Amino acid sequence: MPFVDEFRALAGRFSGQLEFDAPLSRVAYYRIGGPASVLATPRSLEDLTLLHEAVLLTGCRVFILGWGSNLLFPDEGYPGLVVRMKHLFTGVEETGPGRIRVGGSLGASSLLKIAAERGYGGLERLTGIPGSVGGMVTMNAGTHLGEIGSILVSTETVSFGSGSPVLEKKIRIHVDSDFSYRKNHFLGPSDLILHAEMVFKPEDPARIKATIDELYQRRKATQPVDLPSCGSVFMNPKSAGLHAWQVVEKLGLKGHRIGDAQISEKHGNFIVNLGSAKASDVRALILLVRERARTELGIELQEEVRILT
Numbered sequence: 001m002p003f004v005d006e007f008r009a010l011a012g013r014f015s016g017q018l019e020f021d022a023p024l025s026r027v028a029y030y031r032i033g034g035p036a037s038v039l040a041t042p043r044s045l046e047d048l049t050l051l052h053e054a055v056l057l058t059g060c061r062v063f064i065l066g067w068g069s070n071l072l073f074p075d076e077g078y079p080g081l082v083v084r085m086k087h088l089f090t091g092v093e094e095t096g097p098g099r100i101r102v103g104g105s106l107g108a109s110s111l112l113k114i115a116a117e118r119g120y121g122g123l124e125r126l127t128g129i130p131g132s133v134g135g136m137v138t139m140n141a142g143t144h145l146g147e148i149g150s151i152l153v154s155t156e157t158v159s160f161g162s163g164s165p166v167l168e169k170k171i172r173i174h175v176d177s178d179f180s181y182r183k184n185h186f187l188g189p190s191d192l193i194l195h196a197e198m199v200f201k202p203e204d205p206a207r208i209k210a211t212i213d214e215l216y217q218r219r220k221a222t223q224p225v226d227l228p229s230c231g232s233v234f235m236n237p238k239s240a241g242l243h244a245w246q247v248v249e250k251l252g253l254k255g256h257r258i259g260d261a262q263i264s265e266k267h268g269n270f271i272v273n274l275g276s277a278k279a280s281d282v283r284a285l286i287l288l289v290r291e292r293a294r295t296e297l298g299i300e301l302q303e304e305v306r307i308l309t
Contacts, residue, residue, distance in 0.1 A: 003058035007038045010050050016043040024073040031228040032279050033073025036082040043087055055161040062161040064192050069131035070230055072307045075279045089194050098200055104134030104193035112212055121203030122151055127215040134193035140179045149179030156195040182235050182304055224264040227272040230305040240299045245269040251292050258284045
């Protein structure tokens with residue numbers, strides 16, 4: 001593709017990693033996905049600026065990738081630039097009493113480890129959620145203990161690939177209406193989260209660690225963590241008074257398989273990759289569950305997983 005040459009020309013000035021025709025299966029939890037025309041992993045704000053300028057010049061498609069834990073990439077790949085935000089902003093610092101500023105690229109497991117070491121209570125609600133802080137904010141990730149939106153104070157973002165020639169940082173102070181179940185209502189399609197400020201309650205580090213360990217053990221016992229997946233596939237249909245996994249069980253679809261994609265026998269809201277599943281296999285299972293839930297139970301299921309086309 002002609003636009004690729006513009007990114008190849010950045011090689012001498014780019015401190016991160018630039019890859020071409022890079023298989024997305026390598027960077028997604030699902031281990032599914034064809035090649036991206038360009039896969040860029042920036043390591044500095046200067047890298048991000050170079051990519052931003054190249055996007056404005058070429059007009060190519062752009063996708064911002066965190067840790068790839070809630071995504072299904074297409075078998076055909078992605079004809080554009082994928083910006084992998086895994087190493088750029090990963091720090092944690094206290095900004096005041098009961099507040100921390102966290103890098104958007106930091107993984108949830110790393111944040112929880114720090115919380116257990118320093119006594120940051122309240123972050124236990126993120127236990128077992130794969131992916132980055134930026135990804136969790138984007139989808140308002142949470143567990144039965146609560147959602148990240150309820151402890152978020154502010155976010156620092158840039159509009160990557162937008163019309164502005166300069167990457168301008170913006171700070172947003174959050175209100176309750178910024179979030180709903182598994183959704184945010186403030187990020188634009190080109191917004192990229194650099195940092196997030198959260199509140200915490202000072203607590204005994206040993207107690208926090210014990211809670212996190214217990215939650216991890218429960219997750220290991222109830223979810224298919226040993227196989228590639230995207231985590232929960234469907235949002236819970238709250239109007240039906242059921243969890244999504246209960247809907248799947250009512251339909252008798254646990255263990256159902258198309259190709260190498262299977263509805264987990266351990267947890268009905270997981271579709272796992274048994275080894276060589278294709279995106280088309282996963283999509284077919286999703287469609288099957290949705291159609292049967294609608295026709296047999298009168299329940300409309302919505303995907304939690306983001307399906308890239």
